[in-house]
Amino acid sequence: MTKMPSYTATTNACKLCKPLGASLAFRGIESCVPFLHGSQGCATYMRRYIISHYNEPIDIASSSLGEKQAIYGGGANLKLGLKNVTTKYAPKVIGVATTCLTETIGDNVPMILAEYDKEFGTADSPLIVHVSTPSFSGTHMEGFNAAVKAVVEQLATEAEPNETINLLSGFISTADIRYLREVCNDFSIDATILPDYSDTLDGQALNDYPLIPEGGTPLKAIAHMGGAKATIELGATLPAETGGKVLERKFGTRLLRTGLPIGIRATDALFDLLAELSGQQVPERHTAARGRLIDSMVDGHKYIFGKRAVVYGEEDLVVGMTSFLAEIGIHTVLCASGGKSRRFASAVAAALEGLDGELPVVKEDVDFFDIETMAKELQVDLVVGHSKGYAFARKENLPLIRVGFPIHDRVGGQRILHLGYHGAQTLFDLITNTVIDKKQSDSSVGYSYM
């Protein structure tokens, strides 16, 4: 490939900002209101962005800083905002994330919160978790991971050893969270999945608008995380400091890490861990699902073998998808992400170990302008990622397999199942049928059999 020109500006970014990730993670805690310390626009823009994916209300409070506060400090507004949120929502937790504005003016949030607690704190006051999320360093994934770490750091306390397992599952879909819950149940594992926005961001039709939606990781469970038998942390490109590391360091909780269980081998790896931790064999329901998946892969392998894909999005998701695509005979030619964990390329290589084929080009810190430029030289058949790649896929007349976040141009984006044998099955059918559909549509004959 010719050398890609490196532009100063970012065009059509393949990443989001840090406080958005933190807001999503906070939304997965029981009775928690996410709160952005910054100007009103941040909260509103992120709400709009999140709503368009989940089709679900999400109230994110803001300290609504104005010109005066930007000069003299946002402490008073932060306190007023916390008071108002407490009055109105009666939450058990408020998750405060900073923004570029308050990071730049240098508000000392822990100090302001300590003052607030002194001035207004009572026994009934909500807990306040704070996390530093300036959007000028890192992406929404760093914000998400930082918020999870902050929750663990600030809410988990010394606990009696217990039989639970902590599952820090990363930024996955609501369907994925529900699936992991079922898997743990099937292994008779009492799991604390953190965060759990499977109900709060994918709830039922209601008769009343909930102040705060039901669901989220129970606070009691979070408090006891230190005593768990182990922590499983999902992700192949996780930062050095994570919630799992905090638990390990503070409470000596055993930490096990494995990549997102996307495809056969990554799912096997997770199931092996669960089998080991529970002392149980993999439940029949899942071995059967695995068997059916492999059977269907045999049925469909010819239609997709050798196809070339571009996969983009969050690094962990890209690693997982690339690994799965390799298992079904699709060659990922480009792995791209707006993130820059510095672990992306090695994680992709590790995920592809043992499977034939050339390694893909792996690029971190790129935007869709770069992706498009590179893809043009790579003879791509298929695009895999969230809906922001649609413009590029459309331009190049390539089918887009929608996975991850956000899906702004389809219903049910939050319900896409990526994980486990069940997720792999859905993805396999979707990908294979998309390839078949393209061939059928492009054909002048219009065969009515495959």
Place this chain on the structure above:
Amino acid sequence: MGTAPLLQDRSKQIHRKGSAPFEIDCNKDSLAGAVSQRACVFCGSRVVLYPIADALHLVHGPIGCAVYTWDIRGALSSGPELHRLSFSTDLQELDVVFGGEKKLAKALDELIDLHKPKAAFVYSTCIVGLIGDDLEAVCKKATEEKGIPVLPVQSEGFKKGNKRAGYEAACTAMARLVGMGDIGNISRHSINILGDFNLAGEIWLIREYFQRIGVEVVANITGDGRVADIQRCHGAALNVVQCSGATMDLANMLQDGYGIPSLRVSYFGVEDMAEALYAVARHFGEPEMLEKARQLVKEELATLLPELARYKAALTGKKAAIYVGGAFKAFSLVKAFRLIGMDVVMVGSQTGTKEDYIELEEITDEGCIIVDDSNPLELSSFLKEKDVDLFVGGVKERPIAYKLGVAFCDHNHERKEMLAGFQGMLNFAREVYGSVMSPVWKFVPRRNKEVSS
């Protein structure tokens, strides 16, 4: 939950018609922690300038502001589509420490070479206001080097005055383009269209109406906009301005600088659309033009009204709630609902002015709730209290309605349906009908209490 507790500090921004002499507070900063539906100053500027399709729109700041406004509006272009790309200087920690001017200058240099825009707008965000980058100087230098106008938009998000301040910043930037183009060969019956954003192609319809009555459109400034048109828009005889605050500032600047008068209109609903054409015809004082306008309205209504009647029959007596960005749109919606037999029981806006709310109070029925700068908890409590059948708003209001099992009509910038003009009125009725009459409401808890609760 009962009725959501209303925050004491917000009570003066809510009025129930008939309950007391009319009084409402508005144009205040949003209350911290109240989960306002408002955005920020940057948002105001971005929405106004967004549809200028052959300009480069570079957001100077960290990535968020640019990424959340990428291809965000349904503002169509008949030609170039540069406006649908998202450009950001993507400021990083070191830029914040050492300043972003160099990065901005380099980004402008590269992007202008690559995309060859007719002008560039550089939006300032919160951070830029704080680190003190001299946007004016960088833009001036780029203008000289690149030979196209490069215009700073002073839209720091935290600046006083919410979205409206952003409108003004956008207008100030646009005003700097005005006067640069040739204004020969412009008819004396000519107008600029301000404040229509060409969502779903609406401005093409409106232009056609004006052409049918013999009016030349010089520039559709904010919808399917072009730099060259804006540069010669001072040659028009009249500014026709829609939308509450968005472009009034530009109209005022054109009045002050070039003596061009302006008319405020709305293209939503039959009455307002017709009045817009009549008002322009009256302004030019041409009986023939007025006659053409009457003829046009007559023709359009002849096909529209029988079709509307069908929808009206089904919708009469249903209750509607309205929450929109600018109050001006709300006026038209109140009238449009009346035309299809529906009762408006709640109406509010993010950024209405005192005058706006006085007018709303005048045109609504007894008991109607009027609200300024509301939030999800209030809105949902109003929907429940009034047992609303349909809510009109934008993306952020949609899940509030849907969660409660209330029908919804998107009247904001993301919609894909043309709602302006006579054709738009029919689309609006269809859209309302299509949501209100859906069988889905038979299954939601609200209408099915005995089963679900």
